[in-house]
Amino acid sequence: MPLHRRLGGGPLLLAVCALAVACTSTASDQGTPLVVDDFGDTVRLAAPATRIVSLNPVTTEVLIAIGARERLVGRTHWDLGAAEVPDVGDGMQPNVEAILAQRPDLVVLYESPANRGAVERLRAAGITTIAFRTDRVADLARVAPVLGAAVGDRPAGITVAAAVRATIDSVAALPRRERPVRAFWHIWDAPLLTIGRGSYLTELLEAAGGRSLFDDLAAPSPQVTLEEIVRRDPDVILAGPAGAEAIRRHPGWAAVRAVREGRVLVVDTALVGRPGVRMGEAAAHLRRLLDDVRVP
Amino acid sequence: MRRPVWILLVAVALAAMTLALAAGAVPLPVGEVWRALFGGGDVTTGAIVRGLRLPRVLLGFVVGTGLAASGAALQSTLRNALAEPYLLGVSGGAAVGAVLSVVLGLTAPALLPLSAFVGAAGAVVLVLGVARAAGGRADPRMLLMAGVVVGAFCTAAIMVALATAPEGTVRGALWWMMGSLGDARWSVVLWVSAYVLVGGALLLWWGRDLDVLALGEEAAASLGLDVERTTRRVFLAASLLAAATVAGAGLIGFVGLVVPAIARALGARGARATIGAAAWLGGTLVVLADLVARTALRPAELPLGAVTALVGVPFFLWRLRAAAAR
Numbered sequence: 001m002p003l004h005r006r007l008g009g010g011p012l013l014l015a016v017c018a019l020a021v022a023c024t025s026t027a028s029d030q031g032t033p034l035v036v037d038d039f040g041d042t043v044r045l046a047a048p049a050t051r052i053v054s055l056n057p058v059t060t061e062v063l064i065a066i067g068a069r070e071r072l073v074g075r076t077h078w079d080l081g082a083a084e085v086p087d088v089g090d091g092m093q094p095n096v097e098a099i100l101a102q103r104p105d106l107v108v109l110y111e112s113p114a115n116r117g118a119v120e121r122l123r124a125a126g127i128t129t130i131a132f133r134t135d136r137v138a139d140l141a142r143v144a145p146v147l148g149a150a151v152g153d154r155p156a157g158i159t160v161a162a163a164v165r166a167t168i169d170s171v172a173a174l175p176r177r178e179r180p181v182r183a184f185w186h187i188w189d190a191p192l193l194t195i196g197r198g199s200y201l202t203e204l205l206e207a208a209g210g211r212s213l214f215d216d217l218a219a220p221s222p223q224v225t226l227e228e229i230v231r232r233d234p235d236v237i238l239a240g241p242a243g244a245e246a247i248r249r250h251p252g253w254a255a256v257r258a259v260r261e262g263r264v265l266v267v268d269t270a271l272v273g274r275p276g277v278r279m280g281e282a283a284a285h286l287r288r289l290l291d292d293v294r295v296p
Numbered sequence: 297m298r299r300p301v302w303i304l305l306v307a308v309a310l311a312a313m314t315l316a317l318a319a320g321a322v323p324l325p326v327g328e329v330w331r332a333l334f335g336g337g338d339v340t341t342g343a344i345v346r347g348l349r350l351p352r353v354l355l356g357f358v359v360g361t362g363l364a365a366s367g368a369a370l371q372s373t374l375r376n377a378l379a380e381p382y383l384l385g386v387s388g389g390a391a392v393g394a395v396l397s398v399v400l401g402l403t404a405p406a407l408l409p410l411s412a413f414v415g416a417a418g419a420v421v422l423v424l425g426v427a428r429a430a431g432g433r434a435d436p437r438m439l440l441m442a443g444v445v446v447g448a449f450c451t452a453a454i455m456v457a458l459a460t461a462p463e464g465t466v467r468g469a470l471w472w473m474m475g476s477l478g479d480a481r482w483s484v485v486l487w488v489s490a491y492v493l494v495g496g497a498l499l500l501w502w503g504r505d506l507d508v509l510a511l512g513e514e515a516a517a518s519l520g521l522d523v524e525r526t527t528r529r530v531f532l533a534a535s536l537l538a539a540a541t542v543a544g545a546g547l548i549g550f551v552g553l554v555v556p557a558i559a560r561a562l563g564a565r566g567a568r569a570t571i572g573a574a575a576w577l578g579g580t581l582v583v584l585a586d587l588v589a590r591t592a593l594r595p596a597e598l599p600l601g602a603v604t605a606l607v608g609v610p611f612f613l614w615r616l617r618a619a620a621a622r
Contacts, residue, residue, distance in 0.1 A: 189468065190468045190471050190472065190476070190478060190479060191471045191476070191478070191597065192478070192597075214595070217595070222595075222596065223596045223597065224595045224596060224597075225321060225590055225594070225595060225596070225597045226348060226478075227320045227321035227322060227344065227348060227590065228321040228594060228595035230321065230322055230340065230343075230344055230348070231321040231322045250479075250481060251347055251481060251482070252347050252348045252351070252480075252481070254343050254347050255340065255343035255344045255347050255348045256343075257339075257340060260339070260343070
C-alpha cells in the first residue's frame with residue numbers, strides 16, 4: 001500500500017514528498033529509502049530486493065547494468081536482451097498472476113494509465129511496486145539511482161546514469177556543421193509514425209548534430225502524412241532496415257527529395273530502440289550516420 | 297434519371313478529383329496539376345501528383361464506386377434501404393479473409409481481393425442464415441441485427457488471428473481496419489479496379505432481373521424469374537465488390553448506405569440507373585472524404601473509415617427512424 005494513503009496527509013507527508021521529489025530517493029527516519037514513483041505514489045523500499053520482476057525493457061537493462069541480473073525473476077516478452085530471465089508476458093496491462101507466480105519482492109513497471117490497475121493489484125498482494133515513465137534522456141538519471149537503491153546499491157545506479165550522460169555529452173561536444181541535419185525518422189509505416197519532441201530519439205538526434213523534422217510536435221511518436229514530409233523537405237531519412245525497405249518499395253516516397261537523392265540512412269534499431277543504458281552508443285551511432293552523408 | 301443529371305454527376309466527380317489532386321499539405325495550382333499529370337512540371341510536383349495523389353485519388357474513387365454499387369445492389373435485392381456491405385457484416389467477412397491471407401503471408405495485390413471475397417461470401421451466407429433462423433429477412437431490422445452479430449464475430453476472428461500473428465502486423469492491421477488509402481500503389485489501384493469492374497459489370501448485366509426481383513419474390517417468381525439463383529448471383533457480385541474495396545483500403549462504412557439513397561433522391565429509378573448513379577456518387581464521396589481525412593488534422597491523418605462514419609451514422613439513424621415508422 002502506498003505510504004501516503006496510510007499517513008493520510010499532513011505536514012509530515014508534505015515534507016517527505018518535498019524531500020523525495022528533490023532527490024527521488026531519500027532516507028526516512030526509519031533508515032529505509034522512500035521513493036516517489038511516476039504515479040506520484042510514495043513507496044518504501046524496505047530491504048534490498050532479491051526477486052525483481054521488471055516489466056519495462058529499460059529498467060531491465062539498468063538492473064543488469066548495475067549488477068542485479070541474478071535478482072531478476074521476470075521480464076517482458078519483448079525483452080530479448082535478457083533471454084535467460086523468465087518471460088512473464090506483456091509490459092502493458094500485464095498478466096498479474098504470471099507476475100505473482102514468480103514470487104517477486106519488487107515489481108517495476110512502465111508508468112501508464114494502462115498499468116494503473118496492475119499496480120493496485122500487485123500492491124494489494126503486498127508486493128513493493130514502482131512505476132516509471134522512461135521516454136526522455138533525463139529519465140534515466142532519475143530512474144537508475146532508484147533502481148540502485150532498490151537493490152541496495154544506489155551509487156551503482158548513479159554511476160550508470162552518469163556514464164551514459166557523459167557519452168551523450170561527449171558526442172554532443174564534437175565539432176558541428178553550420179546547421180543541424182534535418183532528419184525525418186521513420187518509426188512505423190501504416191500509420192506513418194515519427195519522433196516528436198517527447199522522444200529521447202529527438203534528443204539523441206540533436207546530440208548527434210541533427211534535428212527532428214517534427215520536433216514541433218509534442219507527442220513522443222506522432223502520426224504524420226507523407227505529403228507533410230514532402231512539404232518539410234528533410235535533408236535525410238532515418239529508418240530501421242524494415243522501414244528503409246518499405247520506403248524503397250512504396251513508389252509514393254519518391255516524392256520526398258531525400259529519398260529520390262538516395263539519402264535514406266539505415267539505423268541499428270536494436271541499439272537505438274530504447275532509452276536505456278545504450279543511449280550513449282546510440283548517439284555515437286547516429287553521429288557516424290550523419291557524418292557520412294553529404295547534405296546539399 | 298435525365299441526361300443533365302448524369303452530366304452533372306460526371307462533372308462533379310471530375311471536379312472532386314481535380315480538387316483532391318490540387319489540395320493537401322503542399323497546395324498546388326490546378327494548372328500545375330494538369331501539367332504534372334501529363335509529365336510536365338518540376339520533379340517534386342510531378343512526384344506529388346503522379347506518385348502520391350493520383351493513385352490515392354483513383355483508388356478512392358474506385359473503392360467508393362465499388363461500395364456504392366454493392367450497397368445499391370444489396371438494397372434492391374433485399375428490398376431494404378438499410379442494407380449495406382459494412383452494416384451487413386459483408387465487409388467484416390472480407391476483412392477476416394484478407395487478414396488471414398496476410399497472416400499466412402499471401403499479400404499479392406491480385407490475391408488479397410480473392411481471399412477477401414471468400415470471407416465476404418462466407419459472411420453473406422451466415423447473415424442470411426441467421427436472419428432466416430430469427431424470423432425471416434423480410435424484417436429489415438432482423439437482417440441488420442444478423443449483420444451486426446456476424447460483424448462482431450468477424451472482429452473477434454480478426455483479433456484471434458492477430459494474437460498469433462508476428463509482432464508488427466497487429467498495429468498495421470488495426471490501422472487498415474479503420475480504413476485508409478495510404479497504401480495506394482498502382483498495382484493496388486489496378487487490381488481493385490479490375491475486380492470492381494467485373495463485379496459492377498455483372499450487376500449491370502443482371503439489372504433487369506433485379507428490377508423484376510424488386511416487385512417482390514412471389515411476383516418475380518410468377519414472372520418466371522429464378523429468385524433463388526438471382527439473389528445468390530447478386531449477393532456474390534456485391535460481395536466481390538465489397539471484398540475488392542476492403543482489400544484495397546480496409547473497412548470503410550456507410551458509403552453503400554448513403555450513396556444509393558442520394559442516387560434515388562436525384563431521380564434514379566430501376567436497378568441499373570441506381571447502381572450507375574451510385575457508382576459515380578460513391579467515388580466522389582470517398583475522394584472528398586479522403587481529402588478531409590488527410591487535411592483536417594494536419595500533419596496527422598484521420599482514418600478514412602472514421603470520416604465516412606461521421607457522415608454516415610446520423611444518416612443511418614435518420615433512415616432507421618423512417619424505416620421503423622413505416
